[in-house]
Amino acid sequence: MVAMSELSVINARRPAAFAAVSDEEWSDWRWQHAHRLRTAEALSAVIRLRDDERQACERATERFPLAVTPYYASLMRPDDPGCPIRLQAIPRLAELERHPSDLADPLAEDEHRVAGALTHRYPDRAMLYTTHSCAVYCRHCNRRRKVGDPTSAPSKDDLRAAVAYLRQHPEVRDVLVSGGDPLSLSDERLDELLGSLRAIPHLEIIRVATRAVVTLPQRVTRDLVGVLRRHQPIYVATHFNHLAECSSEAAAALYALADGGAVIVNQMVLLKGINDDPAMVGRMNQWLLKNRCRPYYIFQCDPAVGISHFRTPIAAGLEIIEALRGFTSGLAVPHYVVDLPGGGGKVSLQPEYLLRREGKRLTFRNYLGKTFVYDEV
Numbered sequence: 002m003v004a005m006s007e008l009s010v011i012n013a014r015r016p017a018a019f020a021a022v023s024d025e026e027w028s029d030w031r032w033q034h035a036h037r038l039r040t041a042e043a044l045s046a047v048i049r050l051r052d053d054e055r056q057a058c059e060r061a062t063e064r065f066p067l068a069v070t071p072y073y074a075s076l077m078r079p080d081d082p083g084c085p086i087r088l089q090a091i092p093r094l095a096e097l098e099r100h101p102s103d104l105a106d107p108l109a110e111d112e113h114r115v116a117g118a119l120t121h122r123y124p125d126r127a128m129l130y131t132t133h134s135c136a137v138y139c140r141h142c143n144r145r146r147k148v149g150d151p152t153s154a155p156s157k158d159d160l161r162a163a164v165a166y167l168r169q170h171p172e173v174r175d176v177l178v179s180g181g182d183p184l185s186l187s188d189e190r191l192d193e194l195l196g197s198l199r200a201i202p203h204l205e206i207i208r209v210a211t212r213a214v215v216t217l218p219q220r221v222t223r224d225l226v227g228v229l230r231r232h233q234p235i236y237v238a239t240h241f242n243h244l245a246e247c248s249s250e251a252a253a254a255l256y257a258l259a260d261g262g263a264v265i266v267n268q269m270v271l272l273k274g275i276n277d278d279p280a281m282v283g284r285m286n287q288w289l290l291k292n293r294c295r296p297y298y299i300f301q302c303d304p305a306v307g308i309s310h311f312r313t314p315i316a317a318g319l320e321i322i323e324a325l326r327g328f329t330s331g332l333a334v335p336h337y338v339v340d341l342p343g344g345g346g347k348v349s350l351q352p353e354y355l356l357r358r359e360g361k362r363l364t365f366r367n368y369l370g371k372t373f374v375y376d377e378v
C-alpha cells in the first residue's frame with residue numbers, strides 16, 4: 002500500500018485566512034475539527050456572506066447547528082452565493098419555513114425503532130444509529146430533528162441493546178452503521194462497535210455510512226483504515242453530492258479506503274439548484290468510479306421540516322437517470338429512489354422504456370429514442 006502521506010495532496014485552494022496554518026495541521030483531522038467555522042463572523046474570514054445568510058447563521062442555527070471544517074470551506078467560491086458547497090453548508094432563512102407536507106420524522110425512523118439505537122424496517126437488514134455529531138452539518142440533513150443535538154444521541158446502553166437485538170435476530174445479515182456520522186467516533190470506539198457487530202455470526206456485511214470522506218477527508222487515517230480492515234467485509238457509503246467535492250484530498254481518502262479492503266458506494270441526495278444537473282452528475286459519477294466508488298443511490302430529498310427549498314420535482318431525478326443510462330458506463334448509473342414518507346421504504350424510479358405491450362409483443366424505446374420490439378415466448 003502506498004503510504005498515505007505520499008498521497009495527501011496539499012490544498013492549493015487554502016483560503017488566505019488559513020495561510021499561516023502548517024501543512025501538518027491542515028492535513029490533521031483533529032486540527033480541522035477543532036477549527037470548524039461555527040459563526041457568521043468566523044465564516045466571514047473565508048467567504049463574503051450576504052446579510053440574509055448572516056441572519057440565518059443566527060436564527061436557523063437555533064434549530065440545527067452550524068459547523069464547517071476549514072477544508073470544506075476551502076472548496077467554496079468566496080464570492081458566489083450560488084456555490085454548491087456553500088448552499089449545502091451555510092444556513093438560509095428558508096430553513097425557518099415549514100411546508101404543509103413537511104414531516105418531523107419523514108421516514109418514521111423513530112416509530113420503527115426496535116431497540117434504543119436500531120431501526121429494523123426491511124426483512125434482512127437494519128440501521129444502527131451511533132453519534133449525532135458530524136464534521137459539517139449539511140443544511141439538507143433529513144435527520145436534522147436530532148442530529149447535532151448531543152443530548153439526543155444514543156447512549157452506550159442504547160448501542161448495547163441494539164447489538165443484543167441483532168444477536169437475537171438471525172434474519173438480519175446486513176447492518177448499516179449510521180448517525181450522525183459514525184466517523185465522529187474515536188477509532189477505539191468504532192473498533193469496539195464494529196468488533197461487537199462482527200462477533201455476530203449471521204451478520205454477513207457491515208456498512209458504514211459517512212459524509213466525512215467529503216467534508217473531512219483527513220479523518221481517513223492509516224489507523225482508521227486499519228480498524229475497518231480488521232472487520233471486513235466492510236462497505237463504506239459516502240455522500241458526495243457535487244463535482245466540486247471531488248478534490249485530491251477526497252480522492253486520497255477513497256484510495257486509502259479501497260486499498261484497505263472496503264467496498265465503497267456513494268449515496269447522493271438530489272438538491273434543487275445544487276446537483277439537479279445531469280451533466281454534472283455524470284462527470285461526478287465517472288470521477289467516483291475512477292476512484293473506486295460505485296454510485297449506488299440518488300435519493301429524492303425527504304420532506305423533513307425546513308428543507309423544502311432543497312426539494313426538486315421527481316422529474317428532475319428521472320432526467321438524470323435518462324441522461325446517464327446508455328450514454329455512460331452502467332456502473333455510473335445509480336438507482337434513483339424515493340424513501341416513502343411514513344416508513345414505506347425505498348422505491349426506485351426509472352424513466353419509462355417500455356412503450357407498449359400487445360399480448361406477448363413488447364415495444365421499447367432505447368436511450369436514443371429508437372423503438373425496438375421484443376417478443377415473449
Ligand SMILES: *Cc1c(COP(=O)(O)O)cnc(C)c1O
Pocket residue numbers: 120121122123126127128177347
Ligand atoms: C435505506 C435503509 C436501509 C438500507 O436499504 P438498502 O436499500 O439495502 O440500501 C436499511 N434500513 C433502513 C431503515 C433504511 O432506511
Ligand code: SF4
Pocket residue numbers: 134135137138139141142143144145148180181182211212
Ligand atoms: S453528515 Fe449526514 S447526518 Fe450529518 S448533517 Fe450531513 S446528512 Fe445529516
